[in-house]
Amino acid sequence: MKVLITGGAGFIGSTVAAACLDEGIDVVVLDNLSAGRAEFVEGRTWYRGDIADGELIDRIFAEHPDIHATVGCAAKIVVPESVARPLHYYTENVTKGLALLGHLVRNGCERFLFSSSAAIYEPGQGITESSPLRPTSPYARTKAHFENVLEDVAAGTPLRAVSLRYFNPIGCDPEFRSGLQVRRPTHALGVMIDAFHEGRPFPVTGTDWETRDGSGIRDYVHVHDLARAHVAALRRFDAITSRDAGGTPYRPVNLGTGHGTTVFELIRAFKSVTGKPLPVEVAGRRPGDNAGAYPDIALARELLDWEPVLSVERGIADSLAWHARRDLVLAADADG
Template sequence: MKILITGGAGFIGSTIASACLDEGIEVVILDDLSTGRPEFVAGRHLYSGDIADGPLIDTIFTEHPDIHAAIGCAARIVVPESVAEPLYYYTENVSKGLALVGHLLRNGCERFLFSSSAAIYEAGQGITEEAPLKPLSPYARTKAHFENALEDIAAGTDLRVVSLRYFNPIGCDPDLRSGLQVRQPTHALGVMIDAFHAGRAFPVTGTDWETRDGSGIRDYVHVHDLARAHLSAVRRIDTITSSDAPYRAINLGSGTGTTVFELIKAFENVTGKPLATERADRRPGDNAGAYPDISLARELLDWEPALTVEQGIADSLAWYARRDVVLSEAAAAHEEGLPRP
């Protein structure tokens, strides 16, 4: 089997690619390398370019006519940036995504796995795939709009689509081949790791939420578990979709969520050291948090997370220690901001 992965030089896409290769599945990578890393695709079939570039995609299929399916991981994902530059986000995540789908169909590729986001849901706990959508940022709305378009396209063409919805990936490739490439992450675990190494207190924003311990709850899933789920979905796409139901959305996650206090405790268990913390007021726009119900993933993908939050923390710390070795200084310019393609 051979799979095309757009955005395959990024954190999640490269981990999926590594998992494919580990199981004998050949991968072809399409990435513009604006945020993806060349180090993550060394030795792999790489086409550097834009997902909306029709002639380039035609070339890929001419040179790899045996591509079985495409996995879409290419997207802009920074929420504050999406608020500041919504037109850019709609162009990159929706307009170019639609162009990609057209190029795939023209080349006879009728299986598409979309790496989506559970940020499209209204906040809540135990969210099912039938829950109402309430994306709260331009980024999340681009994911929701593209999913809606995929469902309509699948209904009117031969395209089969599975959208995988998940919140916060943590950890790294088990063999440290790739990991989170940004040096100043804004998600809770990344901030926690930076605070730990800098000797700063980690802020707990809000301790009176309606959760099991009063702190906000979030969902974390190891990126290698996400990769396993993508592989399962690719293998099963012809059985979990049909001519009558060509589009399917499936949640991925822990199924229980992790509160901030639980994350702190897990972090301390991994490091063997206390983590300095400080309590702070709720921030504007904060909510109690969310995590999805993963019953459908268990049923359709035979999948549930195998790696714990503690393992994700341990792997994130291991990647932190090795990151600058893997990310060569010569390629670091990509992270600091190459011109947009």
């Protein structure tokens, strides 16, 4: 099997590519390096360019007519940037995504595996694929809009699609071939690691949420487990999206640990990994915050025969190890 991975030089896409190669699936990468890193595609077949470039897509399929499926990991993903630049996000994530689908259909590529996001859901616990949607940022709304596009296109063309809606990825490639490339991440574990190394207290914003210990809850899933799920979806794609016997050509599937981790639990796990205390600073809720969310992953178990196997502690340890190695892997200008 050979697959095209758009955005395959980014954090998620490069880890998916590595997992595919480890499992005997050939990969062709398309990335314009607007956020991805050339270091992450070293030694792999890759094309530098835009997903909306029809001539380039045609060339890729002419040179690789045996491409079995496309994995769509190319997207802009920074929530604050999406608020400041909504036109840019809709252009990159929706308009160019539409162009890509047209190029794929024209080239006879009828399988599309989409890297989506749990940010499209209304916050809650035990979220299923049929839970209410309430995207609250331009970024999240671009993901929700594109899923609507996929459902409609799959209903009216030969294209079939699976959307993997995943929660908060942590960790890195187990062999340190790639990891989070940004120097100042804004997610909880990234902020925690920076605070730890800089000797600053880690801020806990809100301790009166309706969770098991009052702190916010998120679902932290190891990026390698996510990559394994992509491999499983590729191998089971035809069975998942069969139009026979009343099947559906479009399937959303949740990916996560299925139980979530509160902020205080994440702090305790961090301390258990480092063996050192982590000072914290308790503050009130911030505007726009919510209690958080975690998914029900029963459908992933059923359709993909997939379970996460790497713990939050392993994700923390790998994130810390990648932080120490990052500047050895990436050029000095790495800033995300």
